[in-house]
Amino acid sequence: DQQVKQNSPSLSVQEGRISILNCDYTNSMFDYFLWYKKYPAEGPTFLISISSIKDKNEDGRFTVFLNKSAKHLSLHIVPSQPGDSAVYFCAASAGYSGAGSYQLTFGKGTKLSVIP
């Protein structure tokens, strides 16, 4: 049972336009959400996060929106650049568990291609 779902495996966007990547979750215990960017054969890189007490967090060209009632979050990239082409993973956490560990549940990722 997939608790974090990214239903679009791929997305193509023209350079300069907005990229919108979507993520849905089913576990109502999740209270922290993160987006990671991953290039082939590399580990993921943290992009932006949002706590469940907020509905929006912005960092430069990246904005994450959270709709708790719909259990949905999205990542907006404006303007999109060719260097943004990568796989984007949505991840969720139910906060601390055990002795301060921090576990993430990942979606399958969405491959973003920004066309020059």
Added chain:
Amino acid sequence: GAVVSQHPSWVICKSGTSVKIECRSLDFQATTMFWYRQFPKQSLMLMATSNEGSKATYEQGVEKDKFLINHASLTLSTLTVTSAHPEDSSFYICSARDSLATHTGELFFGEGSRLTVL
């Protein structure tokens, strides 16, 4: 920023042999590290949580005798794939959380290690 290094980045081994992958936090201490596995076109799957000085906690379905984890210091965790078989071929990624950081939700990931078992 914080750096996590994995070694080796790529390894090929014969079926039946054991392979050790190292994960180091280079500029911070990590009491907890995580090991993930990624199959092509799949999400990162958490295999186990590695705790410094104690036994690792394995996720359901992960064989602890096959995937040995040792977290002997605050900056090093190792994953040993014992008696590797072709189905163990995958991309293994570790992550670490700065022990002194507040709850920001950020984990720092290694570069990943691609294991190919012939």
